[in-house]
Amino acid sequence: MIHEGWRALPPEARGGAVALGNFDGVHLGHAEVLRAAHQARPELPLVALTFEPHPREHFRPDDPPFRLTLLPAKAAALAALGARAVIAIPFDAGFAALSAEAFVEEVLHRGLGARHLACGPDFAFGHRRGGDVAFLRAAAEARGIGLSVVPKLADGEGPVSSSRIRRALQDGYPERAAALLGRPWAIRGPVTRGDARGRTIGFPTANIPLGRHLEPARGVYAVRARLPDGRIAAGVANLGRRPTLGGDPVSRLEAHLFDLSADLYGQELEVALLHFLREERRFSDFAALSAQIAADAAAARALLGA
Structure with missing residues (x-):
């Protein structure tokens, strides 16, 4: 189920273990973030929070298209990994101006009622990416919210990433992309x-x-x-x-x-x-x-x- 925005969410989308990220492609590294959120609090509903459009599309609208997954396909892939709800935050000028503190308080705490969070080590958020993992840990702890920071998944060629999958596809190697995506x-x-x-x-x-x-x-x-x-x-x-x-x-x-x-x-x-x-x-x-x-x-x- 896709929910746009963080206000007036139904009960099944609140009070959960929340995986945070852009999740473009929903690759094997992203799957680890969802798995960590669930394993930390398996009794809670698993929720994925993402942004639509991708922040890069907002800040660099003239870039060539780069998306691996648009929202319907992304939500389907997240649901296949166990997400009960997908929160798609509209990424516009107003949201981009939201401070890191406001993101934690208004979106994660009040809006989602998050009880546990999981993200990658380079997750950044808030106005001018003012919030990092260290900030998130302190802000979450102050509100009684747990946090799992998931190391980057890597193989012999390096970290699994959306940009690496894009390169594989642009170079004509869909099999390599599939190995990183898991499909x-x-x-x-x-x-x-x-x-x-x-x-x-x-x-x-x-x-x-x-x-x-x-x-x-x-x-x-x-x-x-x-x-x-x-x-x-x-x-x-x-x-x-x-x-x-x-x-x-x-x-x-x-x-x-x-x-x-x-x-x-x-x-x-x-x-x-x-x-x-x-x-x-x-x-x-x-x-x-x-x-x-x-x-x-x-x-x-x-x-x-x-």
Whole structure:
């Protein structure tokens, strides 16, 4: 359940063990924060507090899209880790001006009625990031609230982080991103109308704008999609700007799902990028493109056992 803001929360969202963070991607390190909150007070409801939009989107609105998960997907991933409620604080100019002391008193203490907190070691909050973990520990203790500070999770390549996952995706390694996330990375969004060129060669596609999602490496991927009714369909997808067809101003995902004839226009799909097959490139003509799409589909079927 997603709750926007911290005022007038229902009973199930108050008095809990609260995990704090931006949680972009909800990766394995984030899972440790939720686990620590629950283990400290297992008798309390587990609550995740996050910010929407991501603070970076507020302070640097002209940056290219970078999000790994938008709020619905983030909330679903947090719920899968046991969060009974997700508190999405609207991050606007007014909230950005809130002092660190006010954040603890008004949001965590009065608003959420938090009884235990968990966060990473670099969690910062309040106006100009004036509050750090040391400040949070003292402020929480003064109000009888416990705090668990969770060390960064690391592997042989270094700390698990959202920025590291973004780099893996932008470099064309979705498998590396999946290992850090604990699940394949997926783009979730509504199916929009395309120009239906794929239907003419037997490869109809579901077109999904990237929107505020990070743009991973442009090219062709083996994918699995979750349909609105819960079914899973294997497929092949192109992510890019279709240079052979004249080029698009922005990238989009075009997914051809194997052995599926349903009309998905207007419905929401979640398309997981599993394997990078090749880079996007311009072909000499439509026939050459068609032949390559057939080869890509065969390669994706072989990889996915579809």
